[in-house]
Amino acid sequence: MKGDAVTTLHTGPDSIYDVLGIGFGPSNLALAIALHEQSANSGPEGGLKVGFLERQPRFGWHRGMLIDDATMQVSFLKDLVTMRDPTSDFSFLCYLRDQGRLVDFLNLKTLFPLRIEFHDYFEWAAARVAHLVEYSSEVVSVRPVTRDGEVRWFDVTSRVPGDPDSLTVRRARSVCVATGLEPRLPQGASLSERVWHNSELLPRVEKVRASGQPIRRAVVLGAGQSAAEAVDYLHRNFPEAEICSVFAKYGYTPADDSPFANKIFDPEAVDLYYDSPREVKQSLFDYHRSTNYSVVDMDLIEALSRTMYQEKVQGHERLRMMNVSRLREVDAGAEDVKVTVEFLPTGEREILSADLLVYATGYQPQGVGDNLGEIGKLCLRDEEDALRVGRDHRVATVPDVTADIYLQGGTEHTHGLTSTLLSTTAVRAGEICASLVARRAADPTPTGD
16 A cells, blocks of 8 residues: 555544445345345435445456356345345346346246346346445455444545545445455466466457467366356367366266255255354255255256267267366466376376366355455454354454454355355345344444544
């Protein structure tokens, strides 16, 4: 921040924010809608002062994987509002009505819309609460503000849109951190023009195709849904290339989306998980990993298998599954990427000369310290150094801290598998909204500098 100009805004007694959201993906978008509706229903005196800060120039959610024919893996009823309030006019069905496609969608007889359509729904909803969010506003620090020995507020410093060398400071009683996930890479891996994470798949492929660069071989590392989608997408977009899928399993594992297994995503399951002993939490997590982690939809598995068989019949096998294998070395040069693949049963190694390497190795939550800086020191941790988080998604803090930190994501250890998924987004937003309203009601006194 050295050399940056700082403009302090919103410091009067009536302009302190009740909550500032850091990040504006689906989770904080759902919270913005819940708070917007709460304010509309409570009258002019009952609403909270709310704002959200987003570093992207506009709303965006996994844009790099918005493959044209990819569908959602959760029901459209698990949208931004329906599980919290089925009467909300921010629902996916209301979006369809607004777009003139409600009857057409119903005629499809599906619960799973196209991913690009659901993203458009998110953009539609975000536009309706645009007055609550400031884009191109990267948060650079969050600092505690103390009065009479208590940490009562946080000063949130962000870059000014259109003038990134200038900074704005906003004061808030609470912050809600929903900065999403960041790409996970193997240890020592580095990205380049020829080495990508799958989160950049579409723009990278578009750039390569526009350049006319010939692609002879592409390698994809990973065994989950994103890896299988990347394999399929590269296979379709580079019809002369060999596409090699490398993973340690014997074959892709089908996602378990059976009715009883899916109950792990029910709102009630969060209560059960939260109140369970640590060993039970771990057992539930391990038992039900197959609902979400390193698994692939059966339709895509069957489509890839069918493609492989057709190519074998035709004598031109472009789709190659290198199973029970690991990447041991990667040497990215100017002309190609040398990838050393080890077949684990025998230890035999093969060096592939590839034009592209795609790491489809998943995502990980950003650490609270990455977003909160010094106020991360105010947070209490358990014996395994994980954050202690209340059922209302509020981080436990040291004594004499009356300001609040809420988390959306990064709470799998306390709230279970749904922490980073869309399944309970609407319900979680409602819980955080209720907690904010209750805590504001318990401390209604205006406060100033």
